[in-house]
Structure formats: C-alpha cells, structure tokens
Amino acid sequence: SAVISQKPSRDICQRGTSLTIQCQVDSQVTMMFWYRQQPGQSLTLIATANQGSEATYESGFVIDKFPISRPNLTFSTLTVSNMSPEDSSIYLCSVEEETQYFGPGTRLLVL
Amino acid sequence: DAKTTQPTSMDCAEGRAANLPCNHSTISGNEYVYWYRQIHSQGPQYIIHGLKNNETNEMASLIITEDRKSSTLILPHATLRDTAVYYCIVSESGSARQLTFGSGTQLTVLP
Numbered sequence: 001s002a003v004i005s006q007k008p009s010r011d012i013c014q015r016g017t018s019l020t021i022q023c024q025v026d027s028q029v030t031m032m033f034w035y036r037q038q039p040g041q042s043l044t045l046i047a048t049a050n051q052g053s054e055a056t057y058e059s060g061f062v063i064d065k066f067p068i069s070r071p072n073l074t075f076s077t078l079t080v081s082n083m084s085p086e087d088s089s090i091y092l093c094s095v096e097e098e099t100q101y102f103g104p105g106t107r108l109l110v111l
Numbered sequence: 112d113a114k115t116t117q118p119t120s121m122d123c124a125e126g127r128a129a130n131l132p133c134n135h136s137t138i139s140g141n142e143y144v145y146w147y148r149q150i151h152s153q154g155p156q157y158i159i160h161g162l163k164n165n166e167t168n169e170m171a172s173l174i175i176t177e178d179r180k181s182s183t184l185i186l187p188h189a190t191l192r193d194t195a196v197y198y199c200i201v202s203e204s205g206s207a208r209q210l211t212f213g214s215g216t217q218l219t220v221l222p
Contacts, residue, residue: 001157033209042198043155043212092154099145100210102154 002027002095004103012109013083020079021106023093028073031096034066037105038089049076049093083110115199120217123193129186131216133199136180142203144175145210146184148195148218155198155212158184189220 003026013019023032032049046066047055055068069077080087090105116134123129135144145160159166159173161182166173172185186193198215202208 004154031208042214043210045209045211048209090152094154094210096208099157099160100208101157105152105154107152 001101002029002097004093004095004101006091006093006103006106008106009104010107010109012111015084015110017083018079018081019083019108020077021091021093021108023076023078023103025074025095029095029097030073032070032076033094033096033100034068034076034078035092035094035102036089037092043092046078046091049078080108083108085110115201115213117197117199117213117216119214120219122219122221123186123189125191125220125222126188129184129189129193129218129220131184131186131197131199131218132181133183134181135199135201138179138201142201144173144179144182145200145202146171146173147198147200147210147212148193149198149215150192150195158197189218191220191222194218194220 005024007022034046035043037043045058046061047057049055049068049070051070067079088110090107092105094100094102143160143162146158147155149155159171161173175182196215196217198212200210
C-alpha cells in the first residue's frame with residue numbers, strides 16, 4: 001500500500017491566518033482526497049484533488065476557504081484560509097489504489 | 112451509497128474474538144462492504160473489504176450474510192492495541208470512490 005506523509009503533523013494558529021497542509025505519497029496515484037474530522041466527529045470529505053485541474057468540492061466546502069493544489073501525481077496541498085476556532089480539526093489526505101489509504105493527519109487548533 | 116448502522120460501542124476481553132456487526136439493508140448489487148478502523152489520533156486504517164463472499168486476511172475476517180444486508184467483522188484474538196473506532200462503509204469499488212464515514216463502533220479491548 002502507498003505510504004503517505006503529511007506536514008505539519010500539528011499546529012496552533014491564530015484566527016484570521018491561513019495554514020497550508022502538505023500531503024506526499026511515495027508512489028504515483030490518480031485519486032487524492034482531503035477529509036476533515038472535527039472534534040468527536042467522524043470524517044467528512046472536503047474535496048477530491050484532481051491532477052491538472054481544479055479540485056472537486058463537496059457540498060458545504062468552497063475553494064475560497066479550502067484552496068487545493070495538485071501539481072503532480074504524488075503531491076497535494078490543502079490550505080485552510082482565514083481560520084476561525086471552528087476550523088479546529090484533524091485534516092487528512094487519502095489516496096485511492098485498490099482501496100483508500102489515509103495519511104496520519106494534521107491536527108489544527110485555532111485560537 | 113447505502114447507509115450503514117453499527118452499535119455505538121462494544122467491549123471485548125483481551126485474547127477473545129471481537130465480533131463487530133454492521134447492518135446495510137439498502138446495499139445494492141455493485142456495492143462493496145469496507146471496514147476501516149481509527150486508533151485515537153491516527154488516520155483511518157484499512158482492514159478488509161468484500162462483495163458477497165467471506166474474506167479473511169492477516170488482520171480480520173469479514174462475514175457477509177447471503178442476502179448481503181448485514182456483515183460482521185471478526186478480530187480473532189483481540190489485543191489492547193485493537194481498541195479503536197471501527198467503521199463499516201458501503202461503497203462502489205473503482206476509481207473516484209468517495210468513502211462516507213458514519214459514526215462507527217468504539218471497540219474497547221479490556222485486559
């Protein structure tokens with residue numbers, strides 16, 4: 001299975017600032033996804049990161065708030081913009097091979 | 112994707128088999144049953160998946176009823192490290208597949 005890393009692993013940020021989360025895979029994959037897990041909740045899909053085109057966002061998530069880049073088949077970034085305390089969550093990337101494999105997550109606390 | 116129903120929590124004695132049930136009565140013919148687990152503060156980990164036949168791998172066994180309306184994940188010899196939230200997900204196989212996570216079952220393995 002693919003080995004996935006995320007940076008940073010955790011961060012504490014001030015409201016109004018932005019944070020970019022990186023997701024690196026050790027092999028080329030077609031499909032990459034970004035999820036959010038709010039405290040005590042299950043995972044919610046934010047968007048599908050498409051290589052060479054704009055990301056496809058799920059209902060309730062918009063590009064201005066969560067811009068995503070996918071410059072190649074092994075890398076993607078998710079930016080959480082103009083953060084508020086409600087953005088405090090674990091953000092996870094995943095890749096699709098035979099099934100989906102998840103990165104370790106980025107734990108974000110917004111003060 | 113079909114909806115799944117799982118118990119909120121379960122306990123299991125260390126060394127005994129853990130049997131985690133899942134109901135998916137609206138599953139369609141081309142949908143698979145996937146199981147993931149999430150150990151506290153980590154990314155979800157793929158366990159096993161199946162269509163209609165029972166499946167076994169090094170981690171667990173998956174038993175799917177003949178009508179495919181329910182399934183059971185079996186951890187044959189639970190250890191303390193198996194304490195986690197277990198998610199049963201029904202989804203089509205193939206690319207661009209989105210996983211819809213429910214609330215899952217919190218399995219606690221007791222010493």
